[in-house]
Amino acid sequence: MTIDSLAAYGLACPAPSTTHDQVVLGHGSGGKLSAALFREQFLPWFDNATLAEQGDAAVVGLTSATIAMSTDSFVVKPLEFAGGNIGTLAVHGTLNDLAMMGARPAYLTVGFILEEGLPIDVLDRVVRAMSERAREAGVLIVAGDTKVVERGKADGMYINTTGIGMIDSRFRPAPARAQPGDAVVVSGPIGAHGMAIMAAREAIGFESDLRSDTAYLYPLVELMNEALGESVHVLRDPTRGGVASSLNEIAAASRVGVLLEESAIPVPPAVAAACEMLGLDPLYVANEGVLVAFIGDGRGDDAVRAMQSHALGAGARVIGRVVSEHPGMVAMRTGIGGTRVVDMLPGDQLPRIC
């Protein structure tokens, strides 16, 4: 669909809505107000021919016969925080999940659940962030949906994104592919996202140094694919539950043990200070711009070098290795020479972190 035909449908050059500065129930009716919301708030930002066709589904072309598909709902509280907002997370989070399967992200869908009374300017900022982050990633937002619920039936807004990415058949990292001897590598310092959310929520006085690390991780994956190919056994972005939970999941799926070196784990001073103040362990704090890689064939240092060639991976380092002992368990050699178990989080440490 061209810009001309868009104009013919009354979709081009939308003027900002002058009648509503808050979301109203009618915006979810499927009628004129819903159409206006789409035309005025979403289409100008998520501008692409596929979305503009407004069919019941988007029709898209693929370049591989195998795809990765991932879905995530975002309920972060507050909606905006240092380093991003719920829209930033909704784009990065789902694209990163695709990247962790080795897939090159291509298309996203977006489902909004809006609470009656949500200020339209908040919605604007969230949608703009989604548009910008998707454009940076070279990904199209091809289909969407909006529902509105009454005051008190949501918390401002919730967003679901679902993405698909193209699979390179020669590059298939997976949680079950870790092997004894693999190096465990992180792409950078941990804990920033979770502590930035806590700072935004609690106003506990260390806000200025804490910013979410939210970032699109596929560029690091591509660098590792080029440099290391099949030596990349496992990739994972340690979001909810943090590095500790991701490593436990991988240890369980691959039936191997993981041994970490506490002194090697990069924790920014502001994160360490905030964690100490709140009694939290940075290993369990959510990240949104960090990946963990399990690298075989003795090539852990090559993976570190590959990631360090990109700004996002400047702080990459080896933090441990896979062992055949204690399969399914993660252990850590501590600074004072002992070893402790790093278990999966039993319950909720930080609800609504993403």
Next chain:
Amino acid sequence: MTIDSLAAYGLACPAPSTTHDQVVLGHGSGGKLSAALFREQFLPWFDNATLAEQGDAAVVGLTSATIAMSTDSFVVKPLEFAGGNIGTLAVHGTLNDLAMMGARPAYLTVGFILEEGLPIDVLDRVVRAMSERAREAGVLIVAGDTKVVERGKADGMYINTTGIGMIDSRFRPAPARAQPGDAVVVSGPIGAHGMAIMAAREAIGFESDLRSDTAYLYPLVELMNEALGESVHVLRDPTRGGVASSLNEIAAASRVGVLLEESAIPVPPAVAAACEMLGLDPLYVANEGVLVAFIGDGRGDDAVRAMQSHALGAGARVIGRVVSEHPGMVAMRTGIGGTRVVDMLPGDQLPRIC
């Protein structure tokens, strides 16, 4: 992944949770409780090898280089009603959107937003319905996500589903393809879903005769593709906003007029009675198991016959035609011989109907 390897991961033969009969915040933590919820409540029902792999994304194979992709969030109130529940809608709704683009539905993702305190037995019934409806449709639920929000921050549960379907390059119905002369066909009686929801919500005394029409519509699409191929110009399932809104959208997208015959529109007596009692127009009431088709080449009656060969299309009939007059508008010849405009719904008639 085989059953053996599932068992090795501790995923097979899950026992029902004995520790929780309600959703708690920890179920959304990304830790042990989240894993238990997945293992106990979701995996047994959505049982397939792709989902069981529990990667960050599902990896799936495709049989066409062009796919349809659709997303929908479901916020229906109440969660359960005569004829189905929110899970039934979440499966049928997204699969039907794919079918309306002529695509054969193949894969679904599911995102749950659960309110703390939701009874686990409600979740069980919803998940079971999703599992059964997906199986009937031959569709795999390959990826999922669960978030939990505090009491008072949702209304029991919200569900997003996103689906992909395979496109047949010779069969491409689209909202912009209506042409003057096309017959406008409905697959069956209208208004049942919306009025069943109203009955469940309001307890207004006509419950027994009203059941949601929620159904999987691809079988009707396949029959029309086989019988009529490219003569099928437009397909749409008139959900939120009803038949009137769908026809207005098509008239606008194709820049044609639509002329309906009021006497031809099938409205079940119970729906008509309930609409009259509540002051609603059945043309604006949501359907979840009805499609509208625009058929060219003088083959409207063939489309009716094709649909009538399936139980879902037993009530199919021609209800109007496309005209070159009044482009972008829908008009209706009424029972008493006049003609009135059938406009798009201005605001919210029935909030949270799906």
